[in-house]
Amino acid sequence: xxxxxxxxxxxxxxxxxxxxxxxxxxxxxxxxxxxxxxxxxxxxxxxxxxxxxxxxxxxxxxxxxxxxxxxxxxxxxxxxxxxxxxxxxxxxxxxxxxxxxxxxxxxxxxxxxxxxxxxxxxxxxxxxxxxxxxxxxxxxxxxxxxxxxxxxxxxxxxxxxxxxxxxxxxxxxxxxxxxxxxxxxxxxxxxxxxxxxxxxxxxxxxxxxxxxxxxxxxxxxxxxxxxxxxxxxxxxxxxx
Amino acid sequence: xxxxxxxxxxxxxxxxxxxxxxxxxxxxxxxxxxxxxxxxxxxxxxxxxxxxxxxxxxxxxxxxxxxxxxxxxxxxxxxxxxxxxxxxxxxxxxxxxxxxxxxxxxxxxxxxxxxxxxxxxxxxxxxxxxxxxxxxxxxxxxxxxxxxxxxxxxxxxxxxxxxxxxxxxxxxxxxxxxxxxxxxxxxxxxxxxxxxxxxxxxxxxxxxxxxxxxxxxxxxxxxxxxxxxxxxxxxxxxxxxxxxxxxxxxx
Numbered sequence: 001x002x003x004x005x006x007x008x009x010x011x012x013x014x015x016x017x018x019x020x021x022x023x024x025x026x027x028x029x030x031x032x033x034x035x036x037x038x039x040x041x042x043x044x045x046x047x048x049x050x051x052x053x054x055x056x057x058x059x060x061x062x063x064x065x066x067x068x069x070x071x072x073x074x075x076x077x078x079x080x081x082x083x084x085x086x087x088x089x090x091x092x093x094x095x096x097x098x099x100x101x102x103x104x105x106x107x108x109x110x111x112x113x114x115x116x117x118x119x120x121x122x123x124x125x126x127x128x129x130x131x132x133x134x135x136x137x138x139x140x141x142x143x144x145x146x147x148x149x150x151x152x153x154x155x156x157x158x159x160x161x162x163x164x165x166x167x168x169x170x171x172x173x174x175x176x177x178x179x180x181x182x183x184x185x186x187x188x189x190x191x192x193x194x195x196x197x198x199x200x201x202x203x204x205x206x207x208x209x210x211x212x213x214x215x216x217x218x219x220x221x222x223x224x225x226x227x228x229x230x231x232x233x234x235x236x237x238x239x240x
Numbered sequence: 241x242x243x244x245x246x247x248x249x250x251x252x253x254x255x256x257x258x259x260x261x262x263x264x265x266x267x268x269x270x271x272x273x274x275x276x277x278x279x280x281x282x283x284x285x286x287x288x289x290x291x292x293x294x295x296x297x298x299x300x301x302x303x304x305x306x307x308x309x310x311x312x313x314x315x316x317x318x319x320x321x322x323x324x325x326x327x328x329x330x331x332x333x334x335x336x337x338x339x340x341x342x343x344x345x346x347x348x349x350x351x352x353x354x355x356x357x358x359x360x361x362x363x364x365x366x367x368x369x370x371x372x373x374x375x376x377x378x379x380x381x382x383x384x385x386x387x388x389x390x391x392x393x394x395x396x397x398x399x400x401x402x403x404x405x406x407x408x409x410x411x412x413x414x415x416x417x418x419x420x421x422x423x424x425x426x427x428x429x430x431x432x433x434x435x436x437x438x439x440x441x442x443x444x445x446x447x448x449x450x451x452x453x454x455x456x457x458x459x460x461x462x463x464x465x466x467x468x469x470x471x472x473x474x475x476x477x478x479x480x481x482x483x484x485x486x487x488x489x490x491x
Contacts, residue, residue, distance in 0.1 A: 020258040026251040030271050037275040045281075057379035064325040066380075082378065083484035084291075090486065091294025095278075174375065175312045175454050175491040176305045187373065188381060224272065225265035 027228045029110070035103040036223060039161075042096035045088050046164075047198055048078035052085035060192045093168060100161050115145045118155035122148040153204055160200035167194035299488035303420065306490055312428055312453035315371040315383050323436045326384045328443040329376065329457065331479060335442045336413040336463055343447050349408075349468035352399025359447050362431055365389035365397065369437075370428060372453035374460070375491055377480075386451040387434030392425045395469070405471040409450065412463035417450070417478045419459065423490065428453045431464070456489040 028036075051072045058068045079085025107113040125148025131137030133149065140147070146154070170181045170190040184190045212220050222228035253261075280286050328334055344356035369387040395402060407424040410416050423429060432451035433440055440446040445462025452460050458480045481487045 021255045022258050022261060023252070023254050024256055024261050025253070030268070033268075033272060034275065037272060038278075041275070041278050053379065057376070059380075062321070062325065063327050063376070063380035063382060064321075083480070086377070086486065087291040087295050087484060090298040091291050094294070094297065173302070173305060173491060174373075176307065176310055178310075178313055187375075191379060221265070224269055226268040227261060227265045229261065 022229050023231075024227050024229050025231045026226050027222045027231070028226045029106075029112075030226065031102065031106040031110075032112075033223055033226060035099040035106070038095055038099040039103070042092045042099060043201060045078060045092040046096055047202060048076065049085040049088035049092070050198060052077035052079045053082060053089060054195070056082040060188075060195075093172075096161075097165055100158075100165065104158070116151055116154050118148070118151040122151050125149075126152060153207065157201055157204040160197050160204070163197035164194065164201060167191075167197055295486055299486055302486075302488045302490045303422075306420075306422055306454070308422060308426055310454075312372050312491070315373070317371065317385075319383050320371050320385050320436075321382050326374075326382050326435070326444075327376075327380075330413065330443070330462065331415060333413050336411075338412045338442070338446060338463055340447050345448060345464060346466040347398045347468070348466065349470045350401040350404045351395075351469050354398070357398070359433060361397070362389050362394060362448065363433060365393045368428075368430055369434075370430075370453070372428065372451070374451075374453075374457050376457045377485065377489070385436045386430060386432050387437065388430035388432035388448075388451060390427060391429045391431055391450075392427065394431055394467075395424065398469075400469045402469075404469045406469075406473055408468045408470060408473070409461050409464050410466040411461050412465050415461055415463070415479045416476055417459055417461040418473055418481075418487070419450075419452070419455075420488070423452065423454055426452075426454055432460075454491050456486075456491065458485065459489050 052074075055072050055077065057063070057066070058070050058072065059066055060069070061067055077085065079088050107116070125140065128137065128140040129147050129149040132139050166180060167184060167190045169177050170184060170187060171194055174181055174187040174190075178187075181187045181190055184193055218229045218231075281290055344358055345362070346355075347357055348354050366389065367387060368390055369385070371383060371385050373381050373383050375381045391407070392402075395407070402421060402425060405421055406418050407421065408416070408418040419429075430451040432445075432449050433447060435441075435444055440449060445464075448464045449462040450460045450464070459478070476482060477487050478485070481489075
């Protein structure tokens with residue numbers, strides 16, 4: 001700066017503003033990205049093989065008389081037959097549980113959960129955000145990394161994942177974990193809750209994918225590389 | 241320039257060279273390589289070995305969880321489904337034509353008294369009656385009433401070496417099964433000759449079947465003809481297991 005003043009050279013002699021300079025934020029640490037993709041693969045396998053397992057007895061009632069509720073197209077399922085589907089399920093349940101526990105442990109130990117866990121104070125922010133997303137209402141002023149609706153979705157999905165795991169444990173080991181079956185209304189009902197928890201988890205995915213598409217490549221890439229180029233909230237901060 | 245944004249722990253780099261960012265990004269992307277390894281499951285010829293390993297891991301963990309003193313829940317008579325609502329479930333023939341008059345159970349393997357045992361000898365052992373849940377791998381379950389002798393009592397009668405690892409059975413309908421010794425010795429594991437207070441009918445496995453409340457239903461073989469005590473399992477571990485079901489199948 002001083003040299004420019006000494007020589008009295010005009011603007012033209014200054015170095016060109018480097019066009020290859022960008023701003024970036026490290027949004028998603030490795031633990032989050034790793035567990036995200038591990039979990040995505042596990043959920044896909046568990047849901048598809050689970051539907052095949054359900055097809056062996058597509059009912060929540062008695063065996064006699066058996067009243068089938070649904071005929072699940074084979075194309076949506078994985079494993080080919082009950083035994084094959086169980087193999088997928090019994091293999092990927094470990095990845096699902098492992099990735100879930102690692103995710104929760106990381107969030108809690110790093111303190112990152114404070115940015116994403118839905119708390120009572122977030123309740124008031126849900127409706128304005130819902131109005132913005134679904135009814136083209138005005139965009140509420142954002143003060144945090146995740147808005148109230150995002151927090152609600154992420155938190156509810158993690159709870160559905162925990163419910164899937166716990167009901168799954170009861171279905172897998174109803175004798176060894178009979179104490180866990182009791183609050184679920186018994187072994188028989190646990191199968192229904194396992195199905196409901198899966199539906200809850202899957203309900204998150206379409207909305208999630210739509211938001212990923214709407215937010216563009218840089219946002220998507222950050223779940224792969226961790227780095228997000230020119231994040232929108234940085235512009236906001238420099239204006240502050 | 242590097243600073244941390246307020247409110248959370250994100251690192252923010254203002255004015256970083258694009259090339260540098262690409263290098264950083266590539267390095268981070270590579271750290272996800274372990275996830276890509278899951279692609280091995282998409283390779284047809286690796287699928288079976290990998291899934292086999294997954295099932296073996298699950299069976300191993302299931303064995304660790306098993307506790308002899310953990311009893312399967314028993315139910316009052318009011319919770320038992322009526323006899324006609326207890327499914328006849330067989331993989332093939334519901335009546336393999338067992339000669340009930342001349343039936344004997346052949347006992348072999350690591351036992352002091354191998355040979356043929358009659359139903360009367362088994363019925364002379366202390367009789368256990370229990371209302372337990374029969375859980376099918378397909379996803380349905382029924383609470384039924386079962387009566388019979390403890391497998392552990394029968395193993396004592398035949399002088400079995402219970403430090404052996406397995407009990408295997410063969411059946412009149414060519415079904416076959418094998419059990420870990422810990423489950424065979426479980427106090428609720430029965431050589432079952434009665435259901436609902438009556439002798440087993442042909443559809444339920446007359447004259448003798450297994451009733452194992454701590455295992456999935458397919459382990460409870462019917463129409464028993466032979467029981468062996470062994471520490472070595474051959475290629476034939478169980479009819480369904482040999483086609484891909486879990487061998488341990490513990491509840």
